[in-house]
Amino acid sequence: MATDFKSIPIIDVAPLLAKCDDPKMVQDPGVREVVKQLDQACREAGFFYAKGHGIPETMAKEVRNITHKFFDLPYEEKLKIKMTPAAGYRGYQRIGENITKGVPDMHEAIDVGVTNSYFMFYHFIYIALLLQVETSNAWKGSLHQPSFCSPEKECYKELKQGMYGALGKPMEGCNQWLYVTSVSHVMDLPFSWEYSVLSILHLVADLKVRLSFGVDVLLSCNIVFDRPHYPPNFKELMEEYISLCTEVSRKIMRGIALALGGSPDEFEGERGGDAFWVMRLIGYPGASTANGKCPSENDIGCGAHTDYGLLTLVNQDENITALQVRNQAGEWISAPPIPGTFVCNIGDMLKILSNGLYESTLHRVINKSPTYRVCVAFFYEPNYDAAVEPLEVCVRKSGGTRKFEKAVYGEHLVSKVQTNFVT
Numbered sequence: 001m002a003t004d005f006k007s008i009p010i011i012d013v014a015p016l017l018a019k020c021d022d023p024k025m026v027q028d029p030g031v032r033e034v035v036k037q038l039d040q041a042c043r044e045a046g047f048f049y050a051k052g053h054g055i056p057e058t059m060a061k062e063v064r065n066i067t068h069k070f071f072d073l074p075y076e077e078k079l080k081i082k083m084t085p086a087a088g089y090r091g092y093q094r095i096g097e098n099i100t101k102g103v104p105d106m107h108e109a110i111d112v113g114v115t116n117s118y119f120m121f122y123h124f125i126y127i128a129l130l131l132q133v134e135t136s137n138a139w140k141g142s143l144h145q146p147s148f149c150s151p152e153k154e155c156y157k158e159l160k161q162g163m164y165g166a167l168g169k170p171m172e173g174c175n176q177w178l179y180v181t182s183v184s185h186v187m188d189l190p191f192s193w194e195y196s197v198l199s200i201l202h203l204v205a206d207l208k209v210r211l212s213f214g215v216d217v218l219l220s221c222n223i224v225f226d227r228p229h230y231p232p233n234f235k236e237l238m239e240e241y242i243s244l245c246t247e248v249s250r251k252i253m254r255g256i257a258l259a260l261g262g263s264p265d266e267f268e269g270e271r272g273g274d275a276f277w278v279m280r281l282i283g284y285p286g287a288s289t290a291n292g293k294c295p296s297e298n299d300i301g302c303g304a305h306t307d308y309g310l311l312t313l314v315n316q317d318e319n320i321t322a323l324q325v326r327n328q329a330g331e332w333i334s335a336p337p338i339p340g341t342f343v344c345n346i347g348d349m350l351k352i353l354s355n356g357l358y359e360s361t362l363h364r365v366i367n368k369s370p371t372y373r374v375c376v377a378f379f380y381e382p383n384y385d386a387a388v389e390p391l392e393v394c395v396r397k398s399g400g401t402r403k404f405e406k407a408v409y410g411e412h413l414v415s416k417v418q419t420n421f422v423t
């Protein structure tokens with residue numbers, strides 16, 4: 001339950017992170033202190049700054065810099081990976097395309113995926129499959145929405161076709177990111193024989209598909225083949241960043257499990273052992289003071305909302321205060337950037353699991369500065385098919401009444417994504 005907090009606490013999570021896979025972690029005085037602070041912050045604000053998380057500030061900054069570079073690309077380039085329902089809600093959303101409570105948000109965004117180590121292998125399989133297509137008409141349909149997913153780690157964690165049946169269907173799709181398939185993109189990368197050979201093979205496969213199926217397939221091939229020019233080294237950086245954020249989140253969640261009075265692995269196994277995650281790069285244009293107009297409360301970068309899952313790590317641009325968190329009295333409390341920290345907040349699923357002991361607090365973004373602001377938000381979620389309900393220990397602690405029905409995380413995500421996205 002949120003209170004009338006006036007500022008957001010800063011927690012040094014280093015002692016927790018150092019010991020959190022130690023079977024004796026519960027007895028460690030450093031861990032206990034962090035757990036106590038987490039409990040207070042999650043009860044009172046639902047928000048805290050995490051310092052001592054171990055992800056170097058140089059890396060966090062590089063991630064933001066590269067995000068700036070992506071949004072600096074010409075609009076036509078960014079549109080090449082436009083987000084659509086058919087693409088499993090992955091890709092680029094232009095300004096105003098994200099909707100919060102019926103109002104278009106003044107931000108642009110991309111949900112990012114990056115190539116994993118099986119990248120080359122998948123590509124060769126892909127090419128081989130494409131070269132076979134002319135022999136089977138059945139491939140026509142699947143080419144429109146490729147039935148095998150791209151070899152990326154997903155912006156939304158990868159959901160393979162059929163993985164969760166009807167529940168997973170809306171989020172299936174290839175992340176429209178870092179598909180190193182066009183010569184133009186290859187030119188952006190340091191020279192490598194592998195990429196060059198791959199690129200030529202892709203072109204051959206593409207040509208063969210076009211000859212076989214004509215214009216209809218040509219369109220879908222363009223979706224696959226025509227990628228924007230990405231800033232170089234994006235892949236390696238994001239891959240590493242995502243894996244570090246996943247690990248930091250898992251460890252903080254072990255502390256939060258203790259804070260709720262559970263065992264450290266409360267959010268593992270069927271609840272979060274295969275945690276879904278989403279990485280969202282967001283760009284908020286600077287407030288325009290042109291034609292004498294003052295930046296107003298109407299220029300909402302992102303309308304008041306709660307996050308959907310367990311824990312969010314927000315990596316925000318330096319020197320611009322734009323994120324605001326609502327306290328119980330309805331006041332908006334600023335969460336200015338503090339170098340070396342993540343702003344962390346709990347999501348709807350943790351609110352349910354904690355039986356309301358912890359709040360998923362409303363927050364919003366208003367960029368009143370004239371400078372373009374980026375934020376890289378990493379959302380750590382339960383397993384996609386997790387049935388989430390209040391933990392017994394939390395029901396007991398909160399007077400014995402269950403305050404929430406069981407919710408399936410994937411359903412919650414899909415309903416949110418579908419209402420937040422305008423086609």
Ligand SMILES: O=C(O)CCC(=O)C(=O)O
Pocket residue numbers: 280282302307314316322323363364365375377
């Ligand atoms: O831009 C920010 O600081 C936060 C963005 C946010 O709240 C979100 O994407 O859920």
Ligand SMILES: [Fe+2]
Pocket residue numbers: 305306307363
């Ligand atoms: Fe949020």
